[in-house]
Amino acid sequence: MKLPLKGIIPPMITPLLENKELDSAGLKNLIEHLLDGGVHGIFLLGTNGEGPSLGYELRKQLITEACEIIEHRVPVLVGITDTSLEASLDIAHHAQTAGADALVVAPPFYFPLAEEEINDYFRVLAPLLPLPFLVYNIPSCTKLSLSPATVKIGKELGAIGVKDSSGDLEVLYAFIEAFKDTPDFSVIVGDELFLSDAILKGGHGSVAGGANVFPKLFVDLYEASLSNDLPGIAKIRKKILHIHDTIYSVENSPTRSIKAIKCALSILGICEDYMASPLKRLSTDKRNEIKHHLDLFEYGKSTRSII
Structure with a gap:
């Protein structure tokens, strides 16, 4: 794995069957869909992957099968x-x-x-980890917003990057500034609407949930941002904002985007859309709304190429 870690690294959803077992056929379809779209890595068991809601054996099965399918084509x-x-x-x-x-x-x-407690936790955990690691800042789920000072401790302990899902542009910029002189340390943004801001400021990539459905769209935005193509950035961001205003907004709940992404993948025939408890898949009416938005979305004949 080359450092720094860069590009579009989708937080892959976990395809499930109605009995809550792993949808192995859907998993293969989804991975090939992502790789065909040009993504630079795949993130398993994140928020979009419903990681904390899955049993440990299912998590292990997912990791094993995904790694077998990916076959080192991109970092996992x-x-x-x-x-x-x-x-x-x-x-x-x-x-x-x-x-x-x-x-x-x-x-x-x-x-x-x-x-200080999380600093001590990292000091205990990091030396026991068998692989390189990224520090993950997601205060909405952990009740704690990590500071650059804490992430620097993580770096001293072997971290190769930070994934910032604070949803706060100032926090993201603080991480970029703190690590601007460490070329092998990645600053990866979790909020997909901040992708171009992160790259233009000196960040390295995005763990973009929407890349599950539209991988090429986000890869194109990443490449436009790298080349400072401001008209291209504006054009693609408009499409992504449209996704947020339509597909992600058919339901008013804190987890609406996760449900919408799974639903969209199901409509596209890529995988099933069953959710791990306590989440539930969208109703038939909401599913029909998403299908309507997908049908109207100006994204070529497939979800893999921008027109």
């Missing part, structure tokens, strides 16, 4: 965040055995933690 990142150190390490070691390339670590997500 695996989310190992859990409420216990032992559970995180168990998934981390399985990821190494399966052939993953890196891990993604956020603070444990039950107890409210002080920053």
Whole structure:
């Protein structure tokens, strides 16, 4: 795996069957869809992957099967965040055995933690990890917004990057500024609407949920941003904003985009759209709304090429 880690790294959804088992056929379809779209890596067991809601055996099955399908064509990142150190390490070691390339670590997500407590946690966890890791800042789920100082501690312990899902542009820019003189350390943005801002400011890429459905669209935005193609950026961002205003907005819930992404993939015939409890897939009416938006979306005959 070349450093710094760059590009579009979709937080892959986890295809499930009605009985909540892994949709293995859908998994293969989805991975090939992502790779055909030109993505630069794949992130398993993140928020869009419903990682914390999946049983440990299903998580391990997903990691194993995904790594077998990907066959080192792009780097595989695996989310190992859990409420216990032992559970995180168990998934981390399985990821190494399966052939993953890196891990993604956020603070444990039950107890409210002080920053010094998470610093101590990283000092215990990092030396035990069998693979390189990224620090994951996602305060909406962990109750703690990590500072550049904490991420620097992570870097000293071996972190190769930070994934920022704070949804705060100032926080993102603070990370970029803090690590601008460390060329092998990646700053990856989680909010897909900040992709071009991150790249133009000196960041390295995005874990963009919408890239599950429209991988080429986000790859094109990344490349336009690298080349400072401002008209191209504006054109593509308009399409992504349209996705947010339509496909992501058929339901008013905090997890609406995750459900919408899975639903859209199901409509496209890529994989099933069953959700892990406590989430539920969208109703038939909402599904029909998403189908309508997909039918009207100006994205060529398929979801893989912009017109």
